[in-house]
Amino acid sequence: MKKRSAMTAISILMLSLLPMSTGATASTIPSLMHQFSGVSAETAELTVTIPSFTMAVFIVISSFMIKKVGTKRIVLAGTAITTLGAVLSMFAPNVLILLIARAIIGVGIGLFNSLCVSLIDRLYSGQQRERLLGFQNTFQGLGAAGGALAVGLILAYSSWRMTFGFYLVAIPLFLLYLLFVPEVQFNEEDASDQQTTNEKVSLSSKLQFSYYWIVLFIIMVFYMTVNVKIPSYIINNNFGSVASGSAAVVVLSIGTIIGGLIYGSIYAVAKEYTLLLAIAIEAVSIFAISAASSSFTCFVGAFGVGFSFGLFIPFIFSKGLSFVPKKYGNDATTVLMLSTNSANFLCPYVSKLINFGGTDHSLFVAAGVIATIVGIVELVKILTNRTLTISRQEI
Numbered sequence: 001m002k003k004r005s006a007m008t009a010i011s012i013l014m015l016s017l018l019p020m021s022t023g024a025t026a027s028t029i030p031s032l033m034h035q036f037s038g039v040s041a042e043t044a045e046l047t048v049t050i051p052s053f054t055m056a057v058f059i060v061i062s063s064f065m066i067k068k069v070g071t072k073r074i075v076l077a078g079t080a081i082t083t084l085g086a087v088l089s090m091f092a093p094n095v096l097i098l099l100i101a102r103a104i105i106g107v108g109i110g111l112f113n114s115l116c117v118s119l120i121d122r123l124y125s126g127q128q129r130e131r132l133l134g135f136q137n138t139f140q141g142l143g144a145a146g147g148a149l150a151v152g153l154i155l156a157y158s159s160w161r162m163t164f165g166f167y168l169v170a171i172p173l174f175l176l177y178l179l180f181v182p183e184v185q186f187n188e189e190d191a192s193d194q195q196t197t198n199e200k201v202s203l204s205s206k207l208q209f210s211y212y213w214i215v216l217f218i219i220m221v222f223y224m225t226v227n228v229k230i231p232s233y234i235i236n237n238n239f240g241s242v243a244s245g246s247a248a249v250v251v252l253s254i255g256t257i258i259g260g261l262i263y264g265s266i267y268a269v270a271k272e273y274t275l276l277l278a279i280a281i282e283a284v285s286i287f288a289i290s291a292a293s294s295s296f297t298c299f300v301g302a303f304g305v306g307f308s309f310g311l312f313i314p315f316i317f318s319k320g321l322s323f324v325p326k327k328y329g330n331d332a333t334t335v336l337m338l339s340t341n342s343a344n345f346l347c348p349y350v351s352k353l354i355n356f357g358g359t360d361h362s363l364f365v366a367a368g369v370i371a372t373i374v375g376i377v378e379l380v381k382i383l384t385n386r387t388l389t390i391s392r393q394e395i
Contacts, residue, residue, distance in 0.1 A: 134263025259310020
């Protein structure tokens with residue numbers, strides 16, 4: 001693997017600032033409803049969630065476009081479209097235009113979203129690849145936390161419309177990618193990968209990939225459950241004010257940032273136990289939130305959930321992509337990202353399904369129990385694989 005410039009890696013990592021920032025403008029809803037008095041709460045909330053829908057659609061569409069158009073044009077087009085959506089959002093004369101503009105932002109991000117991971121998988125290998133996958137998750141956390149903080153600051157000093165200016169960060173992303181990242185082909189084989197790509201993906205590899213897809217969906221649902229529910233949980237239990245609830249979400253993002261930063265070091269030590277460690281941290285943290293008697297305990301739990309997110313996302317993407325040839329890396333990344341986007345979209349429905357007690361407390365308890373069961377399944381899987389490996393060596 002040839003050494004690549006630091007600016008190439010930074011330019012690829014910077015793309016990850018945007019995918020998790022689509023919900024950062026949620027705090028604009030009260031101001032939006034005040035200006036457009038005839039708008040329902042559901043429509044106002046749609047201005048926050050609609051980018052996630054169009055983003056999911058174009059994650060799939062882009063997987064086909066990349067092979068025809070090329071990665072460079074796709075990323076440049078995606079960042080340009082995101083910029084267009086940001087400008088339209090800032091000056092939208094009515095809610096309909098705002099919804100269209102926000103949908104355009106989702107289209108732009110969706111075009112290059114899968115490449116945030118698959119470019120790293122394609123261009124790097126070994127410990128450097130693991131480290132960069134961890135950093136990729138860190139940049140996602142930075143985008144989520146930075147977006148929320150930027151929106152809060154802009155609302156304090158300017159119009160709610162100007163909060164959409166955060167997405168103009170797509171302009172420097174466009175320039176960085178244009179200058180420092182080469183065209184990357186996903187329809188060609190690396191010389192070192194030719195032997196494996198000549199073979200079909202085995203049933204065993206498909207089953208293992210499916211296993212990680214399911215685990216990703218489950219633990220992502222619980223991450224989103226905490227992200228969505230913890231502000232109201234703090235307020236309803238009189239642990240703190242609205243500001244405390246918002247701070248808990250920021251703490252969650254900080255946990256993600258730190259987890260992603262040290263993922264490479266943790267993986268070097270824990271190796272195949274990394275996912276088990278992440279699930280255990282998430283389960284314990286969710287139980288801590290369910291048993292909380294103060295906002296401080298909620299903050300600790302939120303940090304733990306965010307930290308686990310910083311570990312399990314890069315591990316699952318790395319492990320999942322290891323089961324497919326590199327030329328199919330972007331397709332595999334797309335499938336895994338459909339798991340995370342499905343979890344985001346279905347989170348309210350899954351939460352309602354498992355919440356037999358009907359309260360936030362019972363929801364967190366149920367989430368902790370299910371996360372524990374997933375952890376036990378992962379432990380059994382690890383021990384079974386180790387036993388089979390030892391048996392083969394003895395034979």
